[in-house]
Amino acid sequence: MIFIRKLHKWLTLLIGAQLIVWLVTGTIISLIDQTEVSGDKTRQSLSNQKSADPLRVFFPSHQLSIGPELIHSIALTKILQRPVYRIEQSGETTLFDATTGNELRIDKRLAEAIARNSYRGDGEIANSELIALGSDEVRDFAGPIWRVNIDDDLATRVYVSPRDGQVLAHRNSRWKVVDFLLMLHFMDYAREDSFNNWQIIIVGFGTLWIAISGVLLVLFSFGRSDFLWLPGFRSGGTKVSSKVGSENNEEQSYDLDSTLSYYSSLSQHGVKLSSNCDGSGSCGLCKVQYASDPPADTAVDREWINAPDLADGFRLGCQHKPCSNDVIVIPDMAFQQSLQSAAVVSSQWLTPLLKEICIRTDTPIQFRPGDHLEFQIPSFNVDIDQLGIPSECVNVWRELELSERLVHTVTDTVARTYSIAVAPNGEASSDLRFTVRFAPPPDGLDVQPGIGSSYMCSLQAGDQVMFRGPGGDFLLHDSDREKILIGGGAGMAPLKSMAVHLLSNLQWEGKLRFWYGARNQQEILYRDSFDKLAAEHQNFEWQVALSDAHDDKSWTGKRGFIHESIFDNLLKHHESLGNCEFYVCGPPMMLAATREMLSKLGVAESLIRFDDFGN
Amino acid sequence: MKAIRLSRKVHKWFALVLGIQLFLWALSGFYMVVVNIDIIHGDMLVQNMDRNVGSYSQVGIPLEQVADQYPDSSNITLTAVVERPAYLIDGPTTRLLDANTGALMSPISKDIAAQIATYHYAGDGVVSRIQLLETDPPTELQSTALPLWRVDFDDVWNSSFYINPNTGQFTTRRHSLWRVFDFLWMLHVMDYDTRDDINNNILRIFSVFGTLFGLSGVWLLFYSFNRRRKVGTAK
Numbered sequence: 001m002i003f004i005r006k007l008h009k010w011l012t013l014l015i016g017a018q019l020i021v022w023l024v025t026g027t028i029i030s031l032i033d034q035t036e037v038s039g040d041k042t043r044q045s046l047s048n049q050k051s052a053d054p055l056r057v058f059f060p061s062h063q064l065s066i067g068p069e070l071i072h073s074i075a076l077t078k079i080l081q082r083p084v085y086r087i088e089q090s091g092e093t094t095l096f097d098a099t100t101g102n103e104l105r106i107d108k109r110l111a112e113a114i115a116r117n118s119y120r121g122d123g124e125i126a127n128s129e130l131i132a133l134g135s136d137e138v139r140d141f142a143g144p145i146w147r148v149n150i151d152d153d154l155a156t157r158v159y160v161s162p163r164d165g166q167v168l169a170h171r172n173s174r175w176k177v178v179d180f181l182l183m184l185h186f187m188d189y190a191r192e193d194s195f196n197n198w199q200i201i202i203v204g205f206g207t208l209w210i211a212i213s214g215v216l217l218v219l220f221s222f223g224r225s226d227f228l229w230l231p232g233f234r235s236g237g238t239k240v241s242s243k244v245g246s247e248n249n250e251e252q253s254y255d256l257d258s259t260l261s262y263y264s265s266l267s268q269h270g271v272k273l274s275s276n277c278d279g280s281g282s283c284g285l286c287k288v289q290y291a292s293d294p295p296a297d298t299a300v301d302r303e304w305i306n307a308p309d310l311a312d313g314f315r316l317g318c319q320h321k322p323c324s325n326d327v328i329v330i331p332d333m334a335f336q337q338s339l340q341s342a343a344v345v346s347s348q349w350l351t352p353l354l355k356e357i358c359i360r361t362d363t364p365i366q367f368r369p370g371d372h373l374e375f376q377i378p379s380f381n382v383d384i385d386q387l388g389i390p391s392e393c394v395n396v397w398r399e400l401e402l403s404e405r406l407v408h409t410v411t412d413t414v415a416r417t418y419s420i421a422v423a424p425n426g427e428a429s430s431d432l433r434f435t436v437r438f439a440p441p442p443d444g445l446d447v448q449p450g451i452g453s454s455y456m457c458s459l460q461a462g463d464q465v466m467f468r469g470p471g472g473d474f475l476l477h478d479s480d481r482e483k484i485l486i487g488g489g490a491g492m493a494p495l496k497s498m499a500v501h502l503l504s505n506l507q508w509e510g511k512l513r514f515w516y517g518a519r520n521q522q523e524i525l526y527r528d529s530f531d532k533l534a535a536e537h538q539n540f541e542w543q544v545a546l547s548d549a550h551d552d553k554s555w556t557g558k559r560g561f562i563h564e565s566i567f568d569n570l571l572k573h574h575e576s577l578g579n580c581e582f583y584v585c586g587p588p589m590m591l592a593a594t595r596e597m598l599s600k601l602g603v604a605e606s607l608i609r610f611d612d613f614g615n
Numbered sequence: 616m617k618a619i620r621l622s623r624k625v626h627k628w629f630a631l632v633l634g635i636q637l638f639l640w641a642l643s644g645f646y647m648v649v650v651n652i653d654i655i656h657g658d659m660l661v662q663n664m665d666r667n668v669g670s671y672s673q674v675g676i677p678l679e680q681v682a683d684q685y686p687d688s689s690n691i692t693l694t695a696v697v698e699r700p701a702y703l704i705d706g707p708t709t710r711l712l713d714a715n716t717g718a719l720m721s722p723i724s725k726d727i728a729a730q731i732a733t734y735h736y737a738g739d740g741v742v743s744r745i746q747l748l749e750t751d752p753p754t755e756l757q758s759t760a761l762p763l764w765r766v767d768f769d770d771v772w773n774s775s776f777y778i779n780p781n782t783g784q785f786t787t788r789r790h791s792l793w794r795v796f797d798f799l800w801m802l803h804v805m806d807y808d809t810r811d812d813i814n815n816n817i818l819r820i821f822s823v824f825g826t827l828f829g830l831s832g833v834w835l836l837f838y839s840f841n842r843r844r845k846v847g848t849a850k
Binding site (some may be wrong): 023024032033056071072077078085195196197200205217 | 631648650651665670671677678681687690692814818823825826829832836839840
């Protein structure tokens with residue numbers, strides 16, 4: 001699709017000007033009355049020009065002085081009232097007066113009379129001239145030509161052949177305009193009266209591809225959502241009955257729209273599966289579990305759900321439509337109708353683009369390490385200058401070339417999930433932290449910065465936020481296996497919660513490693529607290545690899561991408577890989593690379609848990 | 616940022632409504648420019664198109680005798696039908712006369728029509744069907760008066776030659792590429808009836824909205840290539 005859009009866009013950039021020329025000239029030509037253009041409106045039809053007198057001949061035809069050239073035809077005809085012989089030979093036509101036998105020349109008087117006879121408008125002959133070089137208004141006739149001008153509104157001119165007195169054409173000012181438009185329409189700049197020239201063939205070929213790609217784009221860029229304004233369309237789908245429940249909500253029958261996905265059809269009933277991508281299949285959050293007979297998994301399912309879970313009937317809610325008698329289990333959180341509220345206690349930039357937000361919930365909540373909250377994103381309109389960006393980071397922001405304000409207007413309920421970056425504290429806690437990386441538009445793409453991160457980064461102490469949750473499936477196994485946490489960027493949050501929980505809350509004694517990837521020293525989150533944890537706990541290993549710090553002489557640690565670093569320095573030589581479990585969280589590229597690396601190592605999928613960056 | 620969304624939406628909905636016609640314009644236009652018009656006209660299918668009446672002094676009956684015989688004629692032309700001189704007489708009725716014997720040739724028979732067609736035919740097929748069309752002209756003869764002999768050849772072009780029975784003249788020819796051209800032309804000018812009215816209202820409406828659509832594309836194109844405007848965060 002991206003290729004088709006690119007093709008469409010670039011071809012149009014290349015030849016779009018001609019497309020507009022075609023459309024504009026075509027439109028004007030169709031709007032101008034053709035009978036005016038052709039002159040037919042004021043042209044006498046041939047049958048009305050004929051005189052009723054019989055063809056009377058006084059001069060014998062065999063005495064005509066006919067040249068030796070090949071004869072195509074000899075005709076006895078009339079010019080105006082006068083009988084004439086017309087002899088067509090290769091290359092020329094000769095007229096003889098049939099009364100006298102003299103060669104007949106089409107002189108000015110005769111040419112004007114012929115023109116007058118061919119014209120039936122309300123104008124009169126103004127003047128006439130013999131154009132020696134021919135006229136560019138009658139391009140297929142070479143040589144001298146009579147032009148008889150008539151003083152009507154359209155400045156009609158009648159062209160008469162001096163060779164045989166034939167009326168060659170009626171032209172007028174309308175014709176002139178259309179002739180010019182046709183030249184542009186046919187790209188016939190050389191005036192060959194042809195639309196088979198090479199330039200139009202090339203542009204026409206390009207246009208064909210614009211048209212083909214355009215048709216494909218139309219086919220793909222319309223969805224159901226485009227037609228919801230049609231009466232009856234909103235509720236129009238066929239209903240099927242599915243049973244839906246969760247751990248703490250008993251199964252209940254829902255009449256769901258079978259033309260929509262589970263994600264969309266459940267949402268019509270107020271049951272909201274989490275999603276950061278509004279059901280487009282790019283966040284992997286809206287997992288549902290089929291109790292039996294799950295549908296065939298899609299490529300998107302396989303991207304976000306590992307094989308053992310797929311076998312257990314897990315699928316993405318945005319990828320499958322309800323079928324009768326489905327029984328599915330969804331997360332508790334989806335049933336949460338009421339929102340909870342919290343106050344922002346503080347917010348500060350930890351790196352140029354990453355902000356830590358601390359909130360205090362109105363009522364304490366119970367959560368597990370790795371859990372997330374789902375924040376409601378309200379309308380906002382914030383000046384970038386009000387984000388509290390430290391002066392040393394302003395340059396980084398300037399390079400993003402953003403608009404001056406971050407703006408979002410709520411049209412539909414939008415929510416985004418963020419992992420809790422602190423460990424649970426006893427039974428329930430109310431002080432929570434989140435690490436949110438501001439998401440600028442990808443390079444070259446003309447879209448807004450992420451609305452979730454824009455909103456979160458705009459929060460300041462005292463602001464009120466609304467949320468649902470906690471929830472999530474990025475959880476620690478209850479096992480004695482060695483735990484290896486691999487994180488990148490803001491993917492720190494759930495891993496921090498896990499590490500601190502294991503070490504400080506549980507006093508866990510198994511081996512725990514946390515390998516963290518950042519671009520440079522500035523971007524190592526919570527460096528001091530992890531250094532301290534590592535010093536206090538013999539069983540905890542804390543490693544950082546920097547991917548973008550070639551010039552940084554002060555860094556003595558590891559360099560390179562985190563998945564390469566941990567492979568080279570740890571996993572390649574690890575003696576009991578089968579007894580390790582992995583927890584991976586980071587930006588999409590890092591996540592994909594790490595999962596591929598682990599898969600190549602042969603680590604069982606059931607021992608790898610992962611969470612997308614920012615969830 | 617609002618405008619780009621709107622431009623995309625406008626362009627997309629225009630395309631949904633006008634898309635098929637725009638595609639047909641591109642497709643029919645491409646066919647018309649890429650297949651040379653001489654091929655469409657069937658120039659490769661014909662020969663002997665230069666008539667030759669030979670020497671006038673050897674023609675049995677002179678022009679003025681024909682004029683005397685048919686005093687109501689408006690136009691008498693000595694021409695050649697398959698290399699034989701013949702008089703073509705225009706008047707209240709159109710006639711064809713053998714110029715050597717004075718015998719009336721028109722209306723010409725099926726066999727003569729086939730002879731004339733074959734004489735002018737330059738392809739490698741043979742005559743497969745001959746029929747006289749008197750009423751209900753086929754679509755490919757919209758602007759031509761009947762009656763006409765239709766002589767079909769069994770070549771790859773599906774050529775049909777049309778001979779006028781009253782004049783013996785080779786009136787016109789049609790073949791597959793011509794027929795495709797004519798059909799695409801109909802789609803191009805949206806005159807599904809006579810195929811020659813380029814002032815019809817359907818075409819006018821579609822071309823006006825097509826132009827607006829094109830302009831919405833330019834508008835969108837502007838956004839698609841225009842990078843975000845640089846606005847500093849520090850004043």
